[in-house]
Amino acid sequence: MFTRFHKFAAVALAAATACSSVFAAEKTIKVGVLHSLSGTMAISETSLRDVLLFTFDEINAKGGVMGHKIEPVVVDGASNWPLFAEKATQLLEQDKVAVVFGCWTSVSRKSVLPVFERNNGLLFYPVQYEGEEESQNVFYTAEAVNQQATPAVDYLLEQGYKKFYLLGSDYVYPQTTNLVLLEYLLSKGVPLANIGGGFRRDESGNIISAGKYTPFGHTDYQQIVAEIKQFAAGGGAAVINTLNGDTNVPFFKEYAAAGLSAESCPVVSFSISEDEFRGLPADQLVGQLGCWTYFQSIDSPANKKFVADFQKWLSTTTVPGIVKTGRVTCSPMVLSYNGAYLWKQAVEKAGSFEVDKVRAALKSGISFDGPGGTVKSQPNMHLTKNVYIGETLANGQFEILEKFDAVYGEPWLKGKFK
């Protein structure tokens, strides 16, 4: 007598046979892509989706990961942080993806973190961030503060700048970065009087926030620029800019109108890359500084090939909604690219897609020759990589001024310089 169970088993077996005969030649592995494809962050994050799809195509063309073709599952976080957590749950629990590449803002990363820890998932995070975090479920290909902010300050100090004005958007990344920078500047012998932007203290007088902050979408920078102009009047001053997104436009327009320039008081920005220049008046920023672990202008065969391959992929891709003209490459894009290859190598080293084994492989120190030079994974889930300081050109590219080789990514900096 056939029980219900037997029937079910028979059907399942038949289905499995059917499936395996269809997919026998084509084993696949699901990989999640979690970025905002709509809302305010879409401007930046769609580029990361594009570069990830390009990378998967490239890996698949070379035979995939351990014989499995990558099957991307793209979801839209819609610049909505609770939705990021929901989409992460969907990727991990429903689609059972092996790994997720995604998130841009620190708040989106913080909101998906519990989901990844609960499901023991693995997230590759590609955008410069404030540090003070080290999860076993996140691999940070991103620049840590000591791979962007402190090398930039070192460079300015080396150039003879003595006074620093801190300016940023009012949220976690600039606030934390500036506190770290404050400690760092003090440890380098820069007196408190030479740090501009103001301080906020708690009741016992400890500094809990340094620098001037404006909300997203702030447009009137007259007063702040006037303050910077007075601050810079005696020479030797520089601005450290952690403003995010398009508030940079009114700021730099006002800065130029007030007669300040890269020669009188340079601005070093941490959130403006080649991709952002597509929406900024680059000619007003000529000579201002940027610091990243990759610039499109890096003159190496690996980078030239990467840029050319990406452009070629853009011209042939059939994925709907991809902007094809005027595209550039930038650091978060390359860090996404590097992340995908590091994961591939870790999987192949571990011989398994299981997160625990892949993580162990990653921690063992895997290196990859990416477009920005060799990167190497560290036991603390960060990357050792080269850091570049660049100067803005009128065409929205950077001229590289200085390179720091193989900088170890260190997320815990607060309190280290005292």
Added chain:
Amino acid sequence: MSFSRVLFAAALFVLLELSAFAAEPPRETIARAVLAPDTSTRRDLISSLAGKGDEDLAALLDAWRVAPLYVYESEITGRVAVQLVGPKDGNGAQDAIRVDDGSPLVDAAGTPLRLVDSTLASVRITTPLRAAIKSVLDLLDLNSPVASRRIDAIKTLGFSQDTEKEPLLRERLDTETDSKVRIALREAIALIHLASADKDTRLAALGELRELHTLSSYGLLESTFRDAQASGDTAIAEAARVAIRAVDSHRAKVDFLGTLFRGVSLGSILLVVALGLAITFGLMGVINMAHGEMIAVGAYTTYVVQNLFGAGLVIPFFGMNLGLPGMNLQGWGYQTYFIFALPVSFLAAAVVGIGLERSVIQFLYRRPLESLLATWGVSLVLQQIFRLMFGANNVQVSSPSYLSGNWTIDDVTLGWNRVFVIGFAILLVFGVWLVLTKTPLGLLIRAVMQNRRMAACMGVRTERVNMLTFGLGSGLAGLAGAFVSQINNVGPALGQSYIVDSFMVVVVGGVGNVLGTVISALGIGAIDNVFQQYLPAWVTEAGAIPWIGNFLQNLGQDSAVFGKILVLAGIILFLQWRPAGIFVTRSRNLEG
């Protein structure tokens, strides 16, 4: 030891080292710098040029700051530093000039060579080189015919406190006639004297600096004061303190005037963006949530006009590509685009506004809540249309040269674009006043707004008047958009950032009253800037009271945000006291 002194020492060292080449013409030094293997050698070579050279050299160094110099290598000439000049031809080739003697680069047969930049090794300028070039140019600039360049050069020399250069500055002071340059010279000499070992010289220098009270000397004065206090030199400390006080009081004056100017300019922007609303909301009583999008229409129109004057553009729209050819104008021809963009923006926004009135708003007069909802929907639709046509990214609108730059009077910086917006606002208000009081249309508008039925009985075509009034209000928003494109981002969400400000200004001013709109816009702008400027100072003074001090200090640090919050809170309180705004409009409407 300061960085500049290290640099100077290095330069001196190199000077000695290079004495063998002392007779070498400056151009040859630059040529050798281009061929040098690394940046530090380059910097040393360029620094060795300090005090030499002529206009020709200045032009070459200036050119190097903009475009790279190149290294040309061939079997006949060896390695030669070249500069590429003139327009590129079809192959991208330009005329090549030898850096070492300024003559055209020729091949073995003596014909001038034309080279393509991408095939040559380029030597681009970097920040350390830029600093070295600037110090060389500064010395040349001491004799520049342009006063501002002379001032820059003098300031740099003063701040480096380089005693060697003092006689040079003194000599210049004897012949200098420009008053601003004279002040800069006196300041620079005093600053150099401040580093002197002789106490009387330093006291005299402090006296001079007190008299000049320049903002730029503040840092050095402070450090002099601290050093003197530490070493117990009371006379110097006292003199420095007095000088610092003089600068402080000058700074207070500059801050006050600067804040006043910035307040008026912010007020003018608020006025410009709110003027259209003062007509559609104030006079007609239509709550138009799409007013912000009318501003965006004006801004995007400016962008389109800019591109038409330039290289043209392609607008994708519902699957079709609308290609607009450009006029490819250069220089001043291109810069005038903004003048043409103003009327075009007015017309474009007026046309969109009239379309909106005919299609939606005409059915909603006297139904304010429905008009609020419907126009909000329209605003979302318009934003999506902008996205489809121009993309989700911001578009770039460049400022014409006559709107960038500034005018500095006694340390108060007046940006050209801000001066322009103030004049622009005055003209607009005057224009609106003329239209409303001196034209037949204005008479009809006022009649219809005061009593629609009576006007209709007298034979006024009220429908048409409504349409034209709405068109006028929208057109003014378009003009505002053209201006806003010069100071802010142009993107699909542009309108959103101005809608709240516009309503705020109109409601505070008194609905239906243009004069009230002017006063409230200027008042809000000024108060906002006063808070931003003085909040930190006030809270420092209040800091003596324990927790209030801390609380206020936290406010003061985010003065940009809290200035706005205080203004909003003030507006709410004000409206409790005078719900109808500054001026209450008397009307013959029963509901009024």
